[in-house]
Amino acid sequence: MKTNTILILLLFLLMIYIDKKRGIKLFLSLVFNFLILMMIFYLIALGLNPIICSLLGCFIVSYIILFYVNEKNIKTRASLKSIVIVLIILLFLIFFMTYISRIAGFGYESYEEINMFSYDVKIDYTDIAVSMILISLIGATVDSSIAISSALYEVYENNKDLSKSELFKSGMNIGKDILCTTTNTLMFAFLGDFMTLLIWFYKCDYSFLDIVNEKTFAAELIRILFSAIGCILVIPITAYITTNALIKNKKN
């Protein structure tokens, strides 16, 4: 039996153990997400504009996570709005950073892996790098956004007399807790990748300065940092939009 088959089976059983209905729903949504991701990858490989494809993909994925796994309500609608705003703001920064730091393409350590291919593929790898950063930040960003909007909703339900500024402030407070744990999760997720890379650097006698300037290292680091910045940026934006939506809802 293949290793991944066993792991998939194990994951599915654990999900059902936690909760039957939610578990099946979650597993299906992961399968969906996988199919969508592969579709985006394939469209990009066909030669469509990578940035537009990945933005569209991010939107569809957030839509599924928010409205299918959770429900369509005032909280998730506010979250979706915030995520779109974050994506638009970050798009420019990501494009600028990728363009000036030239982290597109492969570093030396991948040459062995890719030398079976021809490199004349007529796709600008700068755009591919931008797409990668965009797609990798969407999961973490959706996660912190939904955490804030639902916590804020609970606060509001328990105390309907809170003013707009008080509500925004408690949203920011909730955000602080989420921020620390999410930075941790992201960092360790990347540390696994870094481990092999660092062992390679060590075996090749790289100095600290060599490592910092190496393409793969810089690319990975920039990718983590953008995921983290996405999480940070979504906090005030979600707090603001959810507050507004709740207050507006009260007036009607």
Add this chain to the structure above:
Amino acid sequence: MKKIIIVMLFFVSIFFLFFVYNNDFLYSKEIMKIKNIKVMNEETLENTVGLKEKHYTKKITGIITNGKNKNKKKSLLYEETYSSVITDKYRVGDKVILSGNDIELKRDFYVALLIVIFVNSIYIVGSFKGLLSIISVVLNLIIFYIGLYLYFKGINLLFITVIEMIAFGILSLSLASGINKKTLSAIISVIISTFVMMILLLTVVKITNYKGINFNEISFLTVPLEDVILPELLIGTVGAIMDVAITMSSSISELVDKDKNISVKKLNKSSKEIGKDIMSTMSNVLFFTYLCAGLPIFVLAIRNGFSIYNYISTNFTLELSRFLIGSIGIIMTIPISTFVSIKLMKRGVK
């Protein structure tokens, strides 16, 4: 108070960036600032699928900015392509590091720039807590580095990794939420989960012997793969495990604080609800972070005429296992931390 620190942070950042931009004297290799780029030759190449692409040979001229050849002019040739799969596009004004005939862009300034943006924004949004989480990241990196150092000295990497994971847990959790019962129960959960995950992975690997996982992606390693792969997979999960453990234990301690006489049965029921919510959102974080790492090589393969099915079933496997193991870690931690927290918080109560 916060405003003063923001201003201070801003000035430190500016100084730091200025330093990194002008740190050429630290390098032992020569650094050149590009003054002029000229196209020398142009040719069109075609790949097996018939995609045509132009290759340029360019001559760059620049001034050396460090070492004994400082201020001397130098020029050299390099190749540039539209796709830049393994080449880079240089521009006038770039600083490049020269080593033999290879040139590499001096990227440290750009990395520093993004780090500065990150640190400043985490402070603005997260205040003191945000800074604490950065300190914890730095300390963890130091532990990680020490671990690697010990590995090169010949100690088993899996052993080091398990010790490290426990150290990460203790350090990050006590920094993030102080030293109290909540943290203690989260730390115990992290330790138990780490061991459970390790035993589970060892068993799965023993049964399947990595069947179906393609290690091309890390084929560059010169050390035995069996040494590295399991620790790598394990260490990727510890962040998520900690996240789940602390969320569970603080929610349960909140419940106990609100109602001191709450029964264990009722606690179990509420924790189950909290667990469900955590499960739904956490898996997504890892999913995209891991799986999108396969994009560049996927595009390369498809544009070289590979079929999509063949490619996914043979080459996408390592990323998938990373994600699966991370998610299993998350979900496994939910019942473990529920059990530990309830046992600890309701100790002595029947």
